[in-house]
Amino acid sequence: MGEQGVWTEANSKTYRQLAAIAVPARAEQIATLLTLIPFGRDEAFRVVELASGEGILAEAVLEAFPQATVLALDGEETMRQTTAARLSRFEGRGRIGAFDMRAGDWYPQLDGADCVLSSLCVHHLDGAEKQVLYLAAANRLAERGALLIADLVEGARREARDLFADTYDATAKAQSAALTGSTALFEQLVATEWNYYRYPDPVDKPSTLFEQLTWLKEAGFAVVDCFWMQAGHTIYGGYRSEEASGAGERLHYEAALEIARRALAETAG
Numbered sequence: 001m002g003e004q005g006v007w008t009e010a011n012s013k014t015y016r017q018l019a020a021i022a023v024p025a026r027a028e029q030i031a032t033l034l035t036l037i038p039f040g041r042d043e044a045f046r047v048v049e050l051a052s053g054e055g056i057l058a059e060a061v062l063e064a065f066p067q068a069t070v071l072a073l074d075g076e077e078t079m080r081q082t083t084a085a086r087l088s089r090f091e092g093r094g095r096i097g098a099f100d101m102r103a104g105d106w107y108p109q110l111d112g113a114d115c116v117l118s119s120l121c122v123h124h125l126d127g128a129e130k131q132v133l134y135l136a137a138a139n140r141l142a143e144r145g146a147l148l149i150a151d152l153v154e155g156a157r158r159e160a161r162d163l164f165a166d167t168y169d170a171t172a173k174a175q176s177a178a179l180t181g182s183t184a185l186f187e188q189l190v191a192t193e194w195n196y197y198r199y200p201d202p203v204d205k206p207s208t209l210f211e212q213l214t215w216l217k218e219a220g221f222a223v224v225d226c227f228w229m230q231a232g233h234t235i236y237g238g239y240r241s242e243e244a245s246g247a248g249e250r251l252h253y254e255a256a257l258e259i260a261r262r263a264l265a266e267t268a269g
Ligand SMILES: C[S@@+](CC[C@H](N)C(=O)[O-])C[C@H]1O[C@@H](n2cnc3c(N)ncnc32)[C@H](O)[C@@H]1O
Pocket: 007, 012, 015, 019, 050, 051, 052, 053, 054, 073, 074, 075, 076, 079, 099, 100, 101, 102, 118, 119, 120, 121, 124
């Protein structure tokens, strides 16, 4: 991170180099988020993605849901450029915008949105800022809307933090070997002290999962839950309605995984 915890172009460069091994089970995470979206495959609905990075999740959403639109917001220019190139083939269904997640001046862009997605950024907000975000999403999302977040969480005890530190390294090392046949990328990850649970950094402010589910419920989401977890990385969120769900054919996990893998393969190429 740059000075005062601001994400910089240099951070984006390091993340691009390491993401394939630094994010546990990345294809699984993308597929899980896609599968949790409470709309049918042929429905027209509006997604806002917070901190969209290179636009991989946004691309997967547009691919999986041919009538959906995505507004992909990110704070860093090179990330937005990559996303713009990636989404250009969707002919206006994917839009890109700049935002500072911590500022709150962009909340009106959530008004009436059907789904808010975010991967690996909410942990840069402190507890109070997360609560404000969750309240804004609950108040502004459409009736059938959902807020779905993939992110690292804090361990509730030292044992959990130590476990997350060890399992995170084990996952990254295994992914390095599986993807490249070598541990070189993992060694780079160790050298950059990327493992938050081993090298806490004041710019990373993950909260515990329990706190966040509580804040989501207090914000007004009818249903809150954790849907996936590995090495301190979780997928959790809230639905505004208890029952309302997609009409028509739903996206199933295996199909979502195929779509996620294709989007990630384009990144690697
Ligand atoms: C670790 S990357 C994750 C990117 C992508 N969501 C993914 O899962 O691959 C973090 C992203 O958050 C963006 N970011 C970090 N802090 C931000 C802030 N305060 N406001 C807006 N974007 C921010 C960065 O530009 C970067 O694209």
